[in-house]
Amino acid sequence: MTALLDIKNLHVSVGEREILKGVDLTINPGEVHAVMGPNGTGKSTLSYVLAGREGYDITDGTITFMGQDLLALEPHERACMGIFLAFQYPVEIPGVAGTTFLKTALNALRKYRGEGELDAMQFLKHVRAKAKALDISDEMLRRPLNVGFSGGEKKRNEVLQMAVLEPKLAVLDETDSGLDIDALKVVADGVNAMRSPERSMLIITHYQRLLDYIVPDHVHVLVAGRIVASGGKELAHELEAKGYAQYADAAAA
Amino acid sequence: MPSTPTRRQPERAMTAKTNATQPFADRLDAAAESLPGGGRPWLDRLRAEARAVYRETGLPGPKVEAWKYTNLNRLRRTGFAADAAPAAKVDTVPVGNALSIAAHQAVLVNGRFRPELSSLPEAGDGVEVMRFADALAREPSLLESRFGRIAPPAGMPLVALNTALATDGLVIRFRKGKTAEMPVHIVSIGAAAGEPVMFQPRLLVIVEEDAGGCILESHIGTGDGIYFSNGVAEIAVERGAMLRHYKLQNEHPSAFHLATAKAELAERAHYESFVLQVGGRLARNEIHAHIGGRRVECRLAGAYLLRGEQHVDNTTFIDHAAPESVSRELYKGVLDGTARGVFQGKILVRRDAQKTDGHQLNKALLLSRGAEIDSKPELEIYADDVKCSHGATAGELDDDALFYLQSRGIDEDTARGLLVDAFVGEAIEQIAHEASRTAFRQVVEGWLAEGRSKNQRDGDSEA
Numbered sequence: 001m002t003a004l005l006d007i008k009n010l011h012v013s014v015g016e017r018e019i020l021k022g023v024d025l026t027i028n029p030g031e032v033h034a035v036m037g038p039n040g041t042g043k044s045t046l047s048y049v050l051a052g053r054e055g056y057d058i059t060d061g062t063i064t065f066m067g068q069d070l071l072a073l074e075p076h077e078r079a080c081m082g083i084f085l086a087f088q089y090p091v092e093i094p095g096v097a098g099t100t101f102l103k104t105a106l107n108a109l110r111k112y113r114g115e116g117e118l119d120a121m122q123f124l125k126h127v128r129a130k131a132k133a134l135d136i137s138d139e140m141l142r143r144p145l146n147v148g149f150s151g152g153e154k155k156r157n158e159v160l161q162m163a164v165l166e167p168k169l170a171v172l173d174e175t176d177s178g179l180d181i182d183a184l185k186v187v188a189d190g191v192n193a194m195r196s197p198e199r200s201m202l203i204i205t206h207y208q209r210l211l212d213y214i215v216p217d218h219v220h221v222l223v224a225g226r227i228v229a230s231g232g233k234e235l236a237h238e239l240e241a242k243g244y245a246q247y248a249d250a251a252a253a
Numbered sequence: 254m255p256s257t258p259t260r261r262q263p264e265r266a267m268t269a270k271t272n273a274t275q276p277f278a279d280r281l282d283a284a285a286e287s288l289p290g291g292g293r294p295w296l297d298r299l300r301a302e303a304r305a306v307y308r309e310t311g312l313p314g315p316k317v318e319a320w321k322y323t324n325l326n327r328l329r330r331t332g333f334a335a336d337a338a339p340a341a342k343v344d345t346v347p348v349g350n351a352l353s354i355a356a357h358q359a360v361l362v363n364g365r366f367r368p369e370l371s372s373l374p375e376a377g378d379g380v381e382v383m384r385f386a387d388a389l390a391r392e393p394s395l396l397e398s399r400f401g402r403i404a405p406p407a408g409m410p411l412v413a414l415n416t417a418l419a420t421d422g423l424v425i426r427f428r429k430g431k432t433a434e435m436p437v438h439i440v441s442i443g444a445a446a447g448e449p450v451m452f453q454p455r456l457l458v459i460v461e462e463d464a465g466g467c468i469l470e471s472h473i474g475t476g477d478g479i480y481f482s483n484g485v486a487e488i489a490v491e492r493g494a495m496l497r498h499y500k501l502q503n504e505h506p507s508a509f510h511l512a513t514a515k516a517e518l519a520e521r522a523h524y525e526s527f528v529l530q531v532g533g534r535l536a537r538n539e540i541h542a543h544i545g546g547r548r549v550e551c552r553l554a555g556a557y558l559l560r561g562e563q564h565v566d567n568t569t570f571i572d573h574a575a576p577e578s579v580s581r582e583l584y585k586g587v588l589d590g591t592a593r594g595v596f597q598g599k600i601l602v603r604r605d606a607q608k609t610d611g612h613q614l615n616k617a618l619l620l621s622r623g624a625e626i627d628s629k630p631e632l633e634i635y636a637d638d639v640k641c642s643h644g645a646t647a648g649e650l651d652d653d654a655l656f657y658l659q660s661r662g663i664d665e666d667t668a669r670g671l672l673v674d675a676f677v678g679e680a681i682e683q684i685a686h687e688a689s690r691t692a693f694r695q696v697v698e699g700w701l702a703e704g705r706s707k708n709q710r711d712g713d714s715e716a
Contacts, residue, residue: 051656051660052659052660053656053660054652054656074659074664074665075656075659075660076659076660076661076662076663076664076665076668078660079659079660079661079662079663080662084660084661085660087657087660090657091651091653091654091656091657093651093654093657093658093672093675094675094679095672095674095675095676095678095679096671096672096675100671101658101661101671104663104667104671105658105661105662105663106662108661108662108663108664108667109662112662144675161661165661165662
């Protein structure tokens with residue numbers, strides 16, 4: 001099987017500081033991977049590097065996505081190829097209506113993929129059912145993007161975008177942060193509904209809690225910029241019981 | 254506002270120093286002979302005063318506080334032809350640059366009314382449009398009580414220059430108690446080929462008691478020559494009347510555009526102004542609103558979208574001289590290249606203007622390192638029971654927002670366009686008249702598209 005995403009020996013610095021110190025990670029189509037680790041260990045850096053955010057120096061290593069050199073692509077090209085980052089802190093954008101934003105994004109993707117653009121009616125039809133499943137009203141869709149949304153509304157909106165844009169690889173960065181248990185269930189249901197043999201996910205989280213709802217195939221432990229352990233879903237429970245301290249020595253090595 | 258001393262004695266220059274170095278001073282006397290309405294004592298006196306004021310002060314220089322940020326040296330250095338008329342070979346209204354809207358249309362070419370290009374309202378439409386000469390002949394008292402009274406030349410050199418040289422103009426009157434359904438659209442076309450030309454558009458608007466209407470202005474250019482439009486608008490909004498006054502400054506990229514609008518707002522008047530400046534090499538739009546009665550509502554909004562080497566100034570002055578009135582100001586600027594924007598906004602609350610509610614805000618978005626904005630908000634308050642505030646911000650596009658949009662598949666240019674559009678949108682939203690709002694939105698979209706295609710070209714040439 002050809003890997004969907006293949007990260008090899010990835011070294012990333014911000015300014016003088018090296019954050020990722022040789023990360024290897026392979027994700028095959030349909031797999032759900034979780035990367036767990038304490039705060040400040042480089043989890044969000046990994047997600048931003050995948051999405052193509054500026055300000056990160058890739059000092060060594062490669063990332064191959066669908067056989068292509070991902071690092072050579074602009075952020076919007078990565079999105080068009082099928083990478084979706086669900087943000088830990090979705091950005092509020094006053095003056096841009098949610099529907100305008102989502103329609104522009106969807107049509108950009110469709111254009112890139114050689115599909116016809118959707119008109120307003122077709123777009124609404126495409127979005128409404130998905131929005132309803134996530135308990136997102138038309139009124140909320142029309143509002144300026146994320147402006148004044150609660151933490152739960154923002155995360156639901158991220159999942160809606162994911163559902164509408166139908167990525168090949170969804171990267172969920174601390175999607176459970178700031179969610180109460182009810183909101184977490186809605187979000188997890190939304191994500192689970194999208195699991196398919198063609199779609200992979202990379203779930204980045206500090207806590208095991210989210211993984212009770214979105215059950216991963218593989219779990220990796222990221223400590224001090226390196227993956228220090230990998231295993232099945234039982235690894236998450238072990239971490240919950242024992243904490244990250246046991247890996248401190250491995251990371252320092 | 255300018256505190257330049259001026260003298261009332263007409264023709265003072267004949268006895269004192271003649272400032273021969275002031276541009277345009279040499280043409281004042283010649284023009285005096287040929288202006289319409291000559292021989293009417295009130296008009297002769299007004300023009301004589303205007304000549305004297307202009308001779309005394311000339312074009313304002315950088316030492317004049319109100320002109321600190323807008324330097325007219327480039328204008329001063331440009332030689333203009335004595336007469337603008339011969340340069341004006343315009344047989345049709347150029348499409349694409351003016352606002353696109355269904356309206357009565359009055360077309361001026363180099364400041365002169367062109368009836369064959371215009372379609373004026375008819376009796377029963379609730380609004381009349383007359384050219385100056387006709388209004389002078391038909392209803393001299395109408396002009397005598399207003400013309401040069403709302404915007405007297407004293408202390409205002411550019412108003413003086415206009416008053417001394419204006420050969421034509423429009424009088425628009427909304428009739429008492431009537432609401433005109435269709436807006437009046439003034440299209441002022443600057444047309445120059447070869448030698449630079451200058452002209453003095455003049456406008457007098459009277460909105461009679463309890464009347465209502467909407468005036469749009471499009472200032473555009475044709476041809477490749479340099480021109481200088483020095484416009485003056487006098488506006489009277491009488492008791493209980495409402496005027497929506499929207500202006501597009503989309504002059505030729507080499508043009509000079511200086512304009513002064515003065516509005517007299519009577520009790521319960523409602524005046525709503527919107528100014529979009531996208532054109533011109535050097536432009537300044539100045540609005541003075543005088544609140545002379547209770548419970549007036551005065552809303553000034555605007556946007557300026559600049560690139561290249563443009564210099565564009567918005568200067569406003571709201572004079573609260575009566576109690577219980579509301580004023581609102583919102584201006585938003587987007588500056589790219591090495592463009593420079595100026596916003597000066599003053600709110601004066603006089604001692605008797607208790608319960609004034611005034612708010613002013615200018616926000617600028619700088620898209621490049623070379624762009625610059627100078628904001629000068631001013632509050633001067635002499636009443637003790639008022640609610641007034643002002644603010645000014647300048648910033649860059651939000652990187653987080655930009656990345657968020659890009660991470661969803663939207664390319665950088667489009668993402669920037671969405672964010673700029675959203676930023677400007679807040680000002681455009683202030684336009685209450687829906688069809689006008691749509692027309693202005695189209696201009697903003699055009700400006701953004703122009704930027705995208707420019708980036709595209711730059712990208713191609715780099716490749």
